[in-house]
Amino acid sequence: MTTIDANADLLERQREIxxxxxxxxLTKRRDLPGLIYFFGLLGCIGLTGFIVYLxxxxxxxxxxxxxxxxxxxxxxxxxxHETSHGTAFKTRWLNESVLWFCGIVTIWTPLYFRYxxxxxxxxxxxxxxxxxxxxxxxxxxxxxxYYVSAMHLWxxxxxxxxxxxxxxxxxxxxxxxxxxxLPKIYLEARIMLAIYAGLAAFxxxxxxxxxxxxxxxxxxxGVPVARMLRVADHTGCVEESDLRNYARTVTTDCITxxxxxxxxxxxxxxxxxxxxxxxxKGLHNKVGDQLNTVDKGYIGVQWEVLTRHMNxxxxxxxxxxxxxxxxGSVVQD
Amino acid sequence: xxxxxxxxxxxxxxxxxxxxPIEIEGKEIAIYRNNGQFYASVDKCTHGNAFLSDGVxxxxxxxxxxxxxxxxxxxxxxxxxxxxxxxxTFEVKVDDGKVFLKFGQTK
Ligand code: FES
Numbered sequence: 024m025t026t027i028d029a030n031a032d033l034l035e036r037q038r039e040i041x042x043x044x045x046x047x048x049l050t051k052r053r054d055l056p057g058l059i060y061f062f063g064l065l066g067c068i069g070l071t072g073f074i075v076y077l078x079x080x081x082x083x084x085x086x087x088x089x090x091x092x093x094x095x096x097x098x099x100x101x102x103x104h105e106t107s108h109g110t111a112f113k114t115r116w117l118n119e120s121v122l123w124f125c126g127i128v129t130i131w132t133p134l135y136f137r138y139x140x141x142x143x144x145x146x147x148x149x150x151x152x153x154x155x156x157x158x159x160x161x162x163x164x165x166x167x168x169y170y171v172s173a174m175h176l177w178x179x180x181x182x183x184x185x186x187x188x189x190x191x192x193x194x195x196x197x198x199x200x201x202x203x204x205l206p207k208i209y210l211e212a213r214i215m216l217a218i219y220a221g222l223a224a225f226x227x228x229x230x231x232x233x234x235x236x237x238x239x240x241x242x243x244x245g246v247p248v249a250r251m252l253r254v255a256d257h258t259g260c261v262e263e264s265d266l267r268n269y270a271r272t273v274t275t276d277c278i279t280x281x282x283x284x285x286x287x288x289x290x291x292x293x294x295x296x297x298x299x300x301x302x303x304k305g306l307h308n309k310v311g312d313q314l315n316t317v318d319k320g321y322i323g324v325q326w327e328v329l330t331r332h333m334n335x336x337x338x339x340x341x342x343x344x345x346x347x348x349x350x351g352s353v354v355q356d
Numbered sequence: 357x358x359x360x361x362x363x364x365x366x367x368x369x370x371x372x373x374x375x376x377p378i379e380i381e382g383k384e385i386a387i388y389r390n391n392g393q394f395y396a397s398v399d400k401c402t403h404g405n406a407f408l409s410d411g412v413x414x415x416x417x418x419x420x421x422x423x424x425x426x427x428x429x430x431x432x433x434x435x436x437x438x439x440x441x442x443x444x445t446f447e448v449k450v451d452d453g454k455v456f457l458k459f460g461q462t463k
Contacts, residue, residue, distance in 0.1 A: 027405045043410060052412065144422065204440055296421075296422070
């Protein structure tokens with residue numbers, strides 16, 4: 024299936040689930056909800072940063088403090104994702120500024136992510152085509168920890184940064200980017216590397232630990248929590264382009280929903296990515312009963328993934344077709 | 357038909373800051389309204405063929421429903437990733453509560 028066919032197919036199936044008339048009012052853009060969520064998250068980051076500052080004088084307390092701070096920092100992925108869709112704010116410069124800020128702090132190249140993520144929306148859960156396929160079948164417990172520890176993330180994002188800065192993109196990644204846009208992608212990687220080099224030079228020259236204590240170490244140790252949320256989005260769901268069942272909507276508490284900018288309504292987000300995060304609950308209320316909604320919370324979903332959707336501990340077992348069907352997963356043969 | 361003004365839609369059939377699909381001679385066209393002004397373009401996104409009439413009008417911009425690529429509704433210019441190829445736009449006029457477009461002639 025070509026990209027064009029895949030897109031047409033997606034929209035056709037979207038219409039079977041939700042009408043244009045129902046969707047229209049939900050797609051309206053506003054600035055206020057995004058401002059509340061963004062500055063709310065920055066407030067949390069400021070608060071945990073202050074806790075790190077207090078813990079600096081209390082020996083080993085610095086580590087749990089940095090972990091908490093890192094968990095907050097890693098949730099900047101949520102506004103990065105929403106602004107990559109352009110749905111966070113009605114005002115465009117606000118959207119693009121937040122996109123860049125979050126990209127730099129979370130070490131995601133923002134423009135390339137926009138292309139890559141468009142590919143994910145076209146080919147979500149299609150083996151060999153989805154650029155953001157999280158733990159495709161067959162998956163192992165070790166693979167799960169490799170993903171959740173974020174080692175996978177640093178290899179991927181570091182690869183994007185350095186390869187693009189050197190003016191090279193892998194053929195797989197290239198399929199999502201028009202040829203004439205490559206120079207912009209390479210430039211953004213160079214700008215980001217220059218910023219990080221500046222921070223490294225500052226740290227070495229001044230001997231200050233500020234960058235390490237308030238940003239880099241917390242980011243590295245805190246990001247696994249955000250990775251676990253990503254696992255819940257699709258892992259173990261059907262591995263084919265099925266708008267109703269290839270993602271998971273996870274019912275969860277209001278704090279988690281706030282931190283992940285309502286991406287717990289993941290089926291709804293994939294059903295209609297032009298609906299801003301603040302209207303996903305409204306969309307869920309209208310069509311949620313037709314989508315794959317699970318009410319076991321994020322911890323319950325991790326347990327489900329680890330106990331029902333693994334194909335071995337460290338070596339991939341051959342897949343039993345009966346068990347595969349029972350788990351709802353489809354494998355690329 | 358070429359270069360003739362062709363009836364497209366009644367003014368009161370589109371809300372402000374909105375878009376409606378129409379079909380003329382089997383061709384899919386999107387008609388936009390913003391601040392009381394009307395605009396028209398082909399209805400297919402140049403990135404992945406989604407219907408722009410399912411998208412969102414924000415000021416002078418139409419945002420594609422599928423990957424949120426953005427085009428200027430006045431000029432058809434591609435404004436942000438993942439779109440980079442412009443869309444064709446048509447000349448439009450309003451007469452007696454009706455919107456007409458110059459079909460066959462792009463701006
Ligand atoms: S189909 Fe329009 S932006 Fe992708």
